[in-house]
Amino acid sequence: MTPKNIASIITIGDELLIGQVIDTNSAFIAQELNKIGVSIKNRVAVGDNFNDIWQALDEQSKIANFIIITGGLGPTADDITKPLLCQYFNGEMVMHQPTLQHLEYLFKEVLKRPMIDRNTQQALVPNVCNVLLNQVGTAPGMMFTKNETTYFALPGVPSEMKWLMNNCVLDIISKKASAAFILHKTAVTFGLGESFIAEKLIEFEKSLPNNIKLAYLPNNALLRLRLTGQGVDKEILSQQLNNLFNNLIDTLKEHIIYNEDATLEQIVANLLTSKNQTISTAESCTGGYIASLFTKNAGASQYFKGGIVSYSNQMKNSVLQVPTQTLETQGAVSEATVIAMATQCLQLCNTTYSLAVSGIMGPDGGTFEKPVGTVWMAVASQSITKTKKIQLRYNRQKNIEHTCQQVVNMIRELIVDNS
Amino acid sequence: MTPKNIASIITIGDELLIGQVIDTNSAFIAQELNKIGVSIKNRVAVGDNFNDIWQALDEQSKIANFIIITGGLGPTADDITKPLLCQYFNGEMVMHQPTLQHLEYLFKEVLKRPMIDRNTQQALVPNVCNVLLNQVGTAPGMMFTKNETTYFALPGVPSEMKWLMNNCVLDIISKKASAAFILHKTAVTFGLGESFIAEKLIEFEKSLPNNIKLAYLPNNALLRLRLTGQGVDKEILSQQLNNLFNNLIDTLKEHIIYNEDATLEQIVANLLTSKNQTISTAESCTGGYIASLFTKNAGASQYFKGGIVSYSNQMKNSVLQVPTQTLETQGAVSEATVIAMATQCLQLCNTTYSLAVSGIMGPDGGTFEKPVGTVWMAVASQSITKTKKIQLRYNRQKNIEHTCQQVVNMIRELIVDNS
Numbered sequence: 001m002t003p004k005n006i007a008s009i010i011t012i013g014d015e016l017l018i019g020q021v022i023d024t025n026s027a028f029i030a031q032e033l034n035k036i037g038v039s040i041k042n043r044v045a046v047g048d049n050f051n052d053i054w055q056a057l058d059e060q061s062k063i064a065n066f067i068i069i070t071g072g073l074g075p076t077a078d079d080i081t082k083p084l085l086c087q088y089f090n091g092e093m094v095m096h097q098p099t100l101q102h103l104e105y106l107f108k109e110v111l112k113r114p115m116i117d118r119n120t121q122q123a124l125v126p127n128v129c130n131v132l133l134n135q136v137g138t139a140p141g142m143m144f145t146k147n148e149t150t151y152f153a154l155p156g157v158p159s160e161m162k163w164l165m166n167n168c169v170l171d172i173i174s175k176k177a178s179a180a181f182i183l184h185k186t187a188v189t190f191g192l193g194e195s196f197i198a199e200k201l202i203e204f205e206k207s208l209p210n211n212i213k214l215a216y217l218p219n220n221a222l223l224r225l226r227l228t229g230q231g232v233d234k235e236i237l238s239q240q241l242n243n244l245f246n247n248l249i250d251t252l253k254e255h256i257i258y259n260e261d262a263t264l265e266q267i268v269a270n271l272l273t274s275k276n277q278t279i280s281t282a283e284s285c286t287g288g289y290i291a292s293l294f295t296k297n298a299g300a301s302q303y304f305k306g307g308i309v310s311y312s313n314q315m316k317n318s319v320l321q322v323p324t325q326t327l328e329t330q331g332a333v334s335e336a337t338v339i340a341m342a343t344q345c346l347q348l349c350n351t352t353y354s355l356a357v358s359g360i361m362g363p364d365g366g367t368f369e370k371p372v373g374t375v376w377m378a379v380a381s382q383s384i385t386k387t388k389k390i391q392l393r394y395n396r397q398k399n400i401e402h403t404c405q406q407v408v409n410m411i412r413e414l415i416v417d418n419s
Numbered sequence: 420m421t422p423k424n425i426a427s428i429i430t431i432g433d434e435l436l437i438g439q440v441i442d443t444n445s446a447f448i449a450q451e452l453n454k455i456g457v458s459i460k461n462r463v464a465v466g467d468n469f470n471d472i473w474q475a476l477d478e479q480s481k482i483a484n485f486i487i488i489t490g491g492l493g494p495t496a497d498d499i500t501k502p503l504l505c506q507y508f509n510g511e512m513v514m515h516q517p518t519l520q521h522l523e524y525l526f527k528e529v530l531k532r533p534m535i536d537r538n539t540q541q542a543l544v545p546n547v548c549n550v551l552l553n554q555v556g557t558a559p560g561m562m563f564t565k566n567e568t569t570y571f572a573l574p575g576v577p578s579e580m581k582w583l584m585n586n587c588v589l590d591i592i593s594k595k596a597s598a599a600f601i602l603h604k605t606a607v608t609f610g611l612g613e614s615f616i617a618e619k620l621i622e623f624e625k626s627l628p629n630n631i632k633l634a635y636l637p638n639n640a641l642l643r644l645r646l647t648g649q650g651v652d653k654e655i656l657s658q659q660l661n662n663l664f665n666n667l668i669d670t671l672k673e674h675i676i677y678n679e680d681a682t683l684e685q686i687v688a689n690l691l692t693s694k695n696q697t698i699s700t701a702e703s704c705t706g707g708y709i710a711s712l713f714t715k716n717a718g719a720s721q722y723f724k725g726g727i728v729s730y731s732n733q734m735k736n737s738v739l740q741v742p743t744q745t746l747e748t749q750g751a752v753s754e755a756t757v758i759a760m761a762t763q764c765l766q767l768c769n770t771t772y773s774l775a776v777s778g779i780m781g782p783d784g785g786t787f788e789k790p791v792g793t794v795w796m797a798v799a800s801q802s803i804t805k806t807k808k809i810q811l812r813y814n815r816q817k818n819i820e821h822t823c824q825q826v827v828n829m830i831r832e833l834i835v836d837n838s
Contacts, residue, residue, distance in 0.1 A: 013634075014632070014634050014647070015634060015636050015645075016445075016446075016449075016462065017449055017458070017459040017460075017462065018449055018450065018453045018459070018603070018647070019445070019446035019447060019448070019449030019450030019451075019453065020446075020450070020636060020643075020645065020680070021446070021636065021638075022441065022442075022443050022446045023441075023442065023445070023446075024441050026435075026438070026442070026464070027435075027438035027439075027440070027441045027442075028438060029438070030435075030436055030437055030438030031437065031438030031439070032438075034437045034438065039436070040436040040437070040466075041436075041465075041466075041471065042463060042464070042465060042471075042475075043435065043436065043462075043463065043464035044461060044462065044463050044464075045445070045461070045462035045463075046460075046461060047459075047460075048632075048634070052460065052461075056461075059478070074613055074614075074635065075613060075614040075617060076613055076614070076617040076635045077617070077624050077633070078632070078633065078634050078635060110812075111612070113612070113615070116614065116615075116618055118614045118617060118618060119614050138614075157637070159813055159814065159817055184437065186439075193530070193532070194493055194494060194495055195494040195495070195535065195537045195538055195557075196532070196535075198494060198495040198496070198537060199535055199537060205496050213433070213467075213497065214496070214497065215432075215433050215434060215467070215497050216493065216495045216497060217434050217439060217440065218576070219440075224439075226434075226439065228433070228437070261439070281707075281728070283707075286711075286714075287710050287711050287713065287714025287715070287719065287723070288700075288702075288707030288708070288709070288710025288711040288714060288726060288728065289707070289711040289714070290707070291706050291707025291710075291711075291728045291730075292705075292706050292707040292708040292710075292711045294706065295705075295706025295707060295708070295728075295730065296706070296815075296816070296819075298781070298782055298783065298815055299783070300706065300730070301730055301731065304706070304730055305730055305731040305733065305734060306727070306728045306729050306730040306731055306734040306738075307707060307727075307728040307730075308725070308726075308727060308728070308738075309700070309707065309710045309714075309725045309726040309727070309728065310725050311710075311714065311719070311720060311723055311724055311725040311726075312720065312724040312725055312768075314724065314768075314769060315724060315725035315767070315768055318767065318769075319725075319727075319738070319767055319768075348734070348737065348738055349731075349733075349734055349738075350733060350737075362717070363717055364717065364718070393529075394578055395578065395581075396715075396717055397715070398578055400715075
């Protein structure tokens, strides 16, 4: 049998099936496997149920030669993955000494709590697996092999799963996988509909060879276009993909705002860093979300100095010096208010640029003149102030996300225009 | 055949398999179906690939009597779900006049752009489906029936999927589903390990009847305990679940911080609202994330007045009046700094309580005395100020999340103590 380089992900846990937890593990695993040329054929979520897990293992074994299983390895009664795997691969439970020593160290030196029987049992593993020592948690990872398929069982805690993927699993899979490559290239457009872009790309899509696919990935006003190529020679594939990507960029020209997969905040962060410039934020309706997006990335302190979340009118007045008269006559959601917010923010935070937003995110708070979804935005530098009003028609969370994208894109345009 | 009340979710899109997009739709669908007594047996993600989608439909048809399909209904070439379903159910494409009229209205009155051929084609549907008119987007939803199974195809855009679920799908499924009920009750604990809690619940878990399950759902320092019951009589089931839930609460007593499924911010929001009190935030290392968590919830303006994101030392000094000498001698990450931040924040924002955090989130910026993960936190009211230092050992994102939880829990304790 030729190696297929096909992986499946099985996530285990009732919480995934009743929607109490959003599965972020699968996205990470898929991304990392893709980088080493392994495609995901299926992602399956099953509950903490013996038969369902067993059946998922049976089915995925038929189509994948790598199976990543996450979840159900904890110390509590609802965690049934380990005994199940032991039975599935006809093993017996034995004490794994290195894991036991690691647990003893962890409880004594790091957690500083007594180790109870239940914890000791976490060092029990099926005698038919290779143990992947989990240095950042208590549940060990496990590797099993059967016929042509390799199985990895990892804890569901995202940080532990990631550590084991990066320190064990990816290396093992790289060595076992055959030499097929998958490469991606992504461009970002802003503010245009999917069908509008698709219309411009009719000829381009027709020109694509069989091993290259184009995907449209809309995220609010942002649309990412991703070319994915598959091939056996990395050099040739890379060349082919680059040429087609350049055609794509040429075809869409002015609609492309970035030639790599990036969020708007990352695009702005890169622009600011390259010019040694800084930014600050004055947020009302987005309540700190824009600041949190900027500071999510390591190294943010180089370009992000700080912000004011002036949620109440009192704070707009006392901290951001929006005149009481402006608030009373024109209201908190007005052009005059966001201009005052942006201007004062620029002075207070002493930055090259500032941005300000004030709006009504819903579900309540709208009036006839200013319905839910009305947002005023301003961006400012020492010499220029620009404003814009938008009318959104989504739910609260979507309205917040759209507002962030729109104002961060205004800042992007201001920085680019200033260059 | 007895109705099984079993649903499967099939999500379609390459972006889900290469990890470029995190699937939040499934969690929403699962939650809503659970509320009306329908269990999810499987969640499967497949790429934009004809054979894979076909095979997923075949397989899920065997085990589920409701199948929710999302994604691949857009206007571009990678969207193949609609023609595939047409073939799967032996139909032919026909123009759906109400959808066409809706599209014409949408383009003329809302989007204010010309409607192109590609958009018109979105109104084409298989003649073997019931159309679910999508009033908040361009791609219509579709319902198919075959043997004992009902299939719903919905757009992948979360807001459109949600609208169709709430306005069409859930009603239809409710009527078709048999009268079995699933009920959940969740309690929240803070700061204790899963195995520590499990040890206290050994007897309780043994006492659980077959139709009731207990699940442990850790999220950083928060641990949610969820009891799930299944039964045919809603009254009896509810009574049974309530009794067991009370036993659970009694068993864990002082470790329970809340008797419902809620985030820490929601718990604090409820406490503040019930007392007519307010809060403000002074954030350095969390960069606005705490403010954004509070303002995510509708009605936040009742208790959240605003915050300062003092990311730079200059802002700590100029806006939050942290003395230059404190910053120079004790540093930005110090007890004196967070006390000054919290105190000034309380005055500036004029609130009942304030909180302040300053720390080193990594991956860089640590020193020998203050390694990455060092965080100082303070909470304050007019009469009391409390501080705490923690040492985290995660990656940047996890360090931010843990810091938020720890300081919001400090505020919770302060509010409860003040009662």
